[in-house]
Amino acid sequence: xxxxxxxxxxxxxxxxGTACAxxxxxAGDEVTLVERSGLGAEASGANLGLLLVSDKPPGPLFxxxxxxxxxxxxxxxxxxxxxxxxRSGSLLVYTSPDAMAGAxxxxxxxxxxxxxAEVLGRAETRRLxxxxxxxxxxxxxxxxxxxxxxxxxxxxYARAALRHGARVLTHxxxxxxxAEGGRVTAVVTDRGRIRTEAVVLAAGAWSPALAATVGVxxxxxxxxxxxxxxxxxxxxxxxxxxxxxxxxxxxxYGQLLIGSIPERVGFNKATEVPVLxxxxxxxxxxxxxxGGVPVIRSWAGLRPRAEDQVxxxxxxxxxxxxxxxxxxxxxxxxxxxxxGAAIAELIRGRPGYPWLEAFDPGRFA
Amino acid sequence: MAEDSTRDSTICRCxxxxxxxxxxxxxxxxxxxxxxxxxxxxxxxxxxxxxxxxLVEALVAEATGLPPEALVPASYRPPVRLVRxxxxxxxxxxxxxxxG
Ligand SMILES: Cc1cc2nc3c(=O)[nH]c(=O)nc-3n(C[C@H](O)[C@H](O)[C@H](O)COP(=O)(O)OP(=O)(O)OC[C@H]3O[C@@H](n4cnc5c(N)ncnc54)[C@H](O)[C@@H]3O)c2cc1C
Numbered sequence: 001x002x003x004x005x006x007x008x009x010x011x012x013x014x015x016x017g018t019a020c021a022x023x024x025x026x027a028g029d030e031v032t033l034v035e036r037s038g039l040g041a042e043a044s045g046a047n048l049g050l051l052l053v054s055d056k057p058p059g060p061l062f063x064x065x066x067x068x069x070x071x072x073x074x075x076x077x078x079x080x081x082x083x084x085x086x087r088s089g090s091l092l093v094y095t096s097p098d099a100m101a102g103a104x105x106x107x108x109x110x111x112x113x114x115x116x117a118e119v120l121g122r123a124e125t126r127r128l129x130x131x132x133x134x135x136x137x138x139x140x141x142x143x144x145x146x147x148x149x150x151x152x153x154x155x156x157y158a159r160a161a162l163r164h165g166a167r168v169l170t171h172x173x174x175x176x177x178x179a180e181g182g183r184v185t186a187v188v189t190d191r192g193r194i195r196t197e198a199v200v201l202a203a204g205a206w207s208p209a210l211a212a213t214v215g216v217x218x219x220x221x222x223x224x225x226x227x228x229x230x231x232x233x234x235x236x237x238x239x240x241x242x243x244x245x246x247x248x249x250x251x252x253y254g255q256l257l258i259g260s261i262p263e264r265v266g267f268n269k270a271t272e273v274p275v276l277x278x279x280x281x282x283x284x285x286x287x288x289x290x291g292g293v294p295v296i297r298s299w300a301g302l303r304p305r306a307e308d309q310v311x312x313x314x315x316x317x318x319x320x321x322x323x324x325x326x327x328x329x330x331x332x333x334x335x336x337x338x339x340g341a342a343i344a345e346l347i348r349g350r351p352g353y354p355w356l357e358a359f360d361p362g363r364f365a
Numbered sequence: 366m367a368e369d370s371t372r373d374s375t376i377c378r379c380x381x382x383x384x385x386x387x388x389x390x391x392x393x394x395x396x397x398x399x400x401x402x403x404x405x406x407x408x409x410x411x412x413x414x415x416x417x418x419x420l421v422e423a424l425v426a427e428a429t430g431l432p433p434e435a436l437v438p439a440s441y442r443p444p445v446r447l448v449r450x451x452x453x454x455x456x457x458x459x460x461x462x463x464x465g
Contacts, residue, residue, distance in 0.1 A: 038400045045403060151403040159393070171396070230450065231411050253380070253406070277457035280450045291451035296411055299440075 006032040006167070008347060009187045010200040011174045011210060013037075014044035015150065015333055016325050017202035018157035019340025022079075024200075025164035027344050032196075033158065033166060034189055036173035040154035043204050043332060046227065046301025048249055048257050049150050050240055051334040054090060054110055054117070054142040060358035061310065062113070065331065067338035067353070069144050075337065081156030083148060084252060090145035090240035091120070091129060093286070094137045103140050116143035131236045131287040145240045147249060148333055157340075174203070176213040177322065184214065184321040198321045198347055204304040205267070207326040216316045219307035219364055220327045225260035226271050228279055229297045230290075237287075244286050246279040256293065258283045262303065262330065269300045305329045313339055313359035314346060323347060324361045376424070377417040379410020387421065391428040398422055398439035408439055 010021045013035025021033040035041070053069050056062035072085045094100045103119045110117035118141045125139040126132055158168050169191070177199060178186040186195045201207050205222040212218075232254030241248055249257045258279050276298055284290050306312050306327030316322040325343050328335050338353075345352050374384050382405045390404040398421050401407055407421050408414030414421075418439065426433040 038395075038397060038403075040403065041399075155404065170394075228450075228453075253409075273453075273456060277453050277455075281454035281457040284450055284454050291449065291454075293450050294411075294447045295450060295453060296413055296447065 004032075004167075005195045006030055007196065008032070008198045008200060009034065009194050009196045010202055011187065012202035012204060012207075012326075013039040013154060013158065013168070013170060014042055014202065014204055015040070015153055015157075015336035016044075016204070016328060016339055017200070018154045018161065019336040020200045020202055020325055020343045021161040021166050021168070021340075022157040022164070023340040023344035024347065025161040025166040027348060029344070029347065031161065031166040032194060033161065033168045034172045034174055034187065034194075035168075035170045038170055039158055040151045042206075043301045043303050044150055044154055044336075046299055047150055047225070047333055048227065048247055048259055049148045049251075049333055050247060050249060051085075051146045051148055052090070052240070052242070052331070053144045053334070054092070054115060055242060058109075058113060060355040061331070063353075063355040064311070064335045064338050064359075066114075066144075067341070068335050069146070071337035071341065072146065072148070075156070079156040079160040081152065081159060083152045083156045085146060085148050086252075087144065087146040088239055089141060089143050090242050091125060091139040091141055092242040093125070093132065093139045093244055095133075095135070095244075097137050100138050103138070107140055110142055117141065129237065129239060129241065131289055132241075133286060133288055139243075141239075145242075147240065149252070150333060153333070153336070174210055177210055179214045179319050179322070182318065182320055184319055198323060200323045200325055200343055200347075201316075202325040204326060204332075205302045207304065207324065211316065211322075211324070214319050214322065216319055216322065216361075217364065218312065218324065218326070218361070220304050220312070221264070221307075222267050222302035223305035223329065224263040224265050224268060224300050225303055226263075226275050226279070226300045227257060227259035227298060228276055228295050230256040230258070230293045230295050233293055236289075241286065244282070246282050248283050248286060248290075255296075256283075256290070262305065267302065269302060271298045271300050303329050304332070307364070311335060311339065311359050312361050313342060313356065314361050317362045317365045376420050377405075377407035377410065377414075379412050379416075380406040380408075382407040382417075384424070387424050388428075391424065396425070396429055397437055398425055399437070401425060402439045414439060
């Protein structure tokens with residue numbers, strides 16, 4: 001029942017919230033996760049499932065993605081759940097010889113950061129991905145990028161958290177936070193009030209409204225992304241294809257997932273034919289053989305976009321015990337594991353990651 | 366026994382999901398058709414649940430003790446009719462043309 005006390009309450013059952021709940025429970029904390037609908041009901045169930053490391057410039061965003069890729073490597077075994085992580089590698093595709101000018105330098109930069117990377121010519125690129133347009137000039141291969149089945153990630157983290165003693169309350173909405181003397185004291189939900197010593201606010205694009213109930217300003221707004229899904233086709237896209245929008249990914253079930261661009265339209269999850277038509281045209285431009293493939297479905301989700309496009313991870317200024325884990329914009333799947341691990345460290349008072357400072361919520365104060 | 370044969374029966378033909386897979390999801394705590402859908406893929410295939418949604422709803426109703434009318438139906442969101450990528454892409458051209 002929601003009325004019981006807890007040490008830590010995590011608000012939000014997306015990739016970020018479930019990851020936080022798992023790493024906290026694994027470390028021995030008494031955790032309650034509240035989610036207003038089902039797990040992965042919002043952005044974490046509406047995305048492409050790409051886990052991109054190689055597109056990040058050196059710095060904290062790269063470190064957050066790299067540490068996540070490291071955690072993903074053993075995650076299925078650790079959670080005892082088929083999260084369907086594939087380290088498929090990526091091809092950054094170049095459409096003209098001119099565009100390839102910087103490729104060798106880029107490969108050297110990635111290698112200097114510990115990744116494997118190699119510049120490939122046209123023939124080798126098309127041998128690896130025969131569906132690509134015959135005019136493609138070449139590509140940059142990198143080993144560390146991969147994919148996940150987003151729902152399986154949320155459920156895998158939540159189930160493993162349960163095994164470590166966490167409570168997971170789905171269909172339970174937080175309506176307000178409470179604080180006393182500059183410390184968080186409780187989370188009010190539509191099924192009762194939970195007294196707690198710490199809160200992890202991981203409610204994605206909906207985080208600012210809850211933060212505001214204790215006077216904390218979080219500059220996060222929704223950023224819509226639309227997606228198209230096709231009927232299953234035989235295996236034809238093996239790597240994460242980068243350097244081209246929209247992204248085209250093939251799921252393990254054979255369906256092609258096509259999306260997506262950021263759109264600033266508020267809390268609006270409608271899909272729009274002109275945007276989907278643009279995606280279809282873009283996908284065919286990348287892979288001309290896709291023309292005849294039937295579309296079966298489309299949807300939209302809302303990414304949590306922080307004002308400076310950098311995730312917000314850490315204790316909120318002015319309210320001790322309120323930890324924010326939100327604002328991951330286009331990279332929440334690729335960065336959820338390290339975000340959860342970092343939050344667990346922070347709450348236990350041993351911030352072990354040097355890059356964590358860059359995500360501090362205090363930067364907006 | 367009758368029960369065993371129903372457990373192995375296929376509920377969603379597009380994604381090849383059996384009644385026992387759905388029973389496992391219900392046992393793991395799923396309480397709505399949408400949760401069944403994302404856990405088992407029932408209703409995610411080519412027909413987008415046109416065939417299996419009532420069966421899934423009946424199984425959820427049985428497990429939760431709620432009448433089927435009380436369940437929030439899973440989000441079945443196909444395009445209005447099946448459309449090929451190249452047909453859809455042509456609408457992009459038309460749209461761009463109209464905007465001139
Ligand atoms: C179309 C699209 C494609 C994308 N592609 C990728 C990709 O390929 N790779 C990648 O890394 N990222 C991608 N993203 C971004 C990624 O989906 C997000 O960054 C990520 O899902 C954010 O996770 P989250 O847990 O912070 O937020 P969410 O998944 O939105 O979770 C927030 C949760 O909080 C719950 N909640 C809200 N308010 C309350 C409340 N008051 N009480 C209780 N619960 C509440 C919501 O129901 C929701 O489940 C994509 C996003 C979209 C939309």
